[in-house]
Structures are given as structure tokens and as C-alpha cells.
Amino acid sequence: MKRLLIAALAAGAALPGAVPAHAQTDPRLVDAVRAAQEGQSDSARARIQRLLAATPPTDTLYPQILYAQAMVAGSAGDMRRALQQVAVEYASSSWADDALLRLVQMDYAVRNLESAERNLERLRLDFPATPLLARAAYWAGRTYFDDNKPAAACRWLADGMAQAGTDVELQNQLGFLYQRCNMAADTAAAPADSTRPPPSDSAPPTPAAPPAPAAKPAYRVQVGAVATQAASDGLAARARAAGFTVITVREKGLYKVRAGEFATRAEAQAAAGRLKAKLGGNPFVAAGP
Secondary structure, eight states: OHHHHHHHHHHSSSSTTOOOSOOOOSHHHHHHHHHHHTTOHHHHHHHHHHHHHHSOTTSTTHHHHHHHHHHTOSSHHHHHHHHHHHHHHTTTSTTHHHHHHHHHHHHHHTTOHHHHHHHHHHHHHHOTTOTTHHHHHHHHHHHHHHTTOHHHHHHHHHHHHHHOTTOHHHHHHHHHHHHHHHHHHHHHSOOOOOOOOOOTTOOOOOOOOOOOOOOOOSEEEEEEEESSHHHHHHHHHHHHHTTOOEEEEEETTEEEEEEEEESSHHHHHHHHHHHHHHHOSOOEEEEOO
16 A cells, blocks of 8 residues: 555655645656656665755755655555655755645645644645645645534635646645535535415515616726636635635636626726735736626
8 A cells, every 4th residue: 555655655656735836856866756657666766865965955956856766666655754854854855845745745645634634724824825735735624524624624725726827637626625615515505494474464575676777897907807606606616715806707608706796997907906915816806707
């Protein structure tokens, strides 16, 4: 089981949401990782060990070598040690967020949900701008649902769908998990009792005058454009929680989630800044509706 786990993580594409944000850039590391994937693991590990011995720990290449060492490791313990060294000793490097996500995947695979949750929250807090957020959200959804923490799972999944952009496969994976959030919301909603008759002595209601048609807003803020209804529902829920009215427009196969109703572009631009601060992504001003 652990050998299969190592092979899947090293391959990078054998697990959903497992593709890393970075690939090795040094040709020597590229060749070593490729050799390991082709079955020459001992040779690959020897090459990387020689690079480690020849590289000062202060060199910017050092954390990349450690990360490559994890990818060709011969045991789960060796892989974990190398990843933890990157995440802890080289936390400011561009490889630390990748290392944390790999640790989350390892923790989930061996059902260490508590450790996976710690690494997920560290990833969110220490690397708020990481491009791995949407992929981390997939593992967070699985981890927190399995640990019976649906609120945390749904929070992560909604964030992930907002960040997944045009990655349709990842949007579908996140949207599939988010269906559990929609089902929970439907279960919690109590149906209105429309069968109760009015009191016998009540006077018939006075017909209300029809409301005047509302003027169409000149501007809204587009929060995101996603590929699935589930993803748009999650994004719309986050925008409503931030205090905005929301509509979803279907155009060219995408669900475009738009927030607010603004008479001027300046008002909409100010709201776009608030939405970016609360939800992330790249909200922008769009003409109504």
C-alpha cells in the first residue's frame, strides 16, 4: 500500500487533484525524477544524494533538490522526512506549499485526518496566494467530510471552486463533492406550512397595488465564471455571505456569478475591491444585468 502511494505521488497525476504547481527546473533533477518513474529508482536516489552533498544548504536550489528527493524516495518515511524538511526549514521557498500539499495527500492516504487538517490549515494561512488552493480544497473536502466536519469541508470547497478558474476537470471534482453541501442545506431547510387555513373571523386581505418596476442596475461585479451549476452555487453562496445580492447568468457554457446592484461604475469598482479582499480571485466590473 505504501509503495503504491509513493508511486502515485511521485507520478503526480495518479491521484485526483495531485498535479503540483511546480516541476523541477534543474535538468539534473528532471532526469533523476524521470529515471525513477522509469524504474531506475536506486540510480535516481544516488544522483540526487550527490547533488545534495555538493550543494550548500543556503543555495536556492537546495529545497528543490530536497523536494526531488521526496519524489524518488524508497519509503513513505523517507518521502515524509524530505517533504517536512522543505515545509519547515525552507518555508519561504517556492516549494514549501507543494510539500505541504503532498503531506496532506500522504496523511489522507493513511487516514491520519488530524495531521492532514493541520497541514491544510497551515497551507491556507501561510500561503494565501498559493496557486494550489483549489487542488488543496479537493483534499480538504474529502478530509473534513470523512472526519465528520461538513462545515469546514464546504468552506474549503466553495473557496476552491472560486479559485479553480477554467480547469473544468477540477471544477467537476470540486462540484461533485460540493453536492453534499447542497444536500445538507436542503435537509436543514424546513418547508413552509401552506396548508393551514386562515382564522375564520379574519377579513379578506386588501389587494396590494402592483409594485412599480425596478430600474435595472447599470453595473454589477462579476465574481467568477465557472463550468458547473454546483460551482456557481458555491460561489454565489460566498458572495451572499459577504453581504451582496447575487445573480447567475448562463453564457457560452459558463455560469457567470455577479454581485450587487450599482448605479455608477465607481460604486461597483469599490465593491469589487471589497469582494476581492473577502473572496479572493479577480472580480471585475460588468455592465448590468
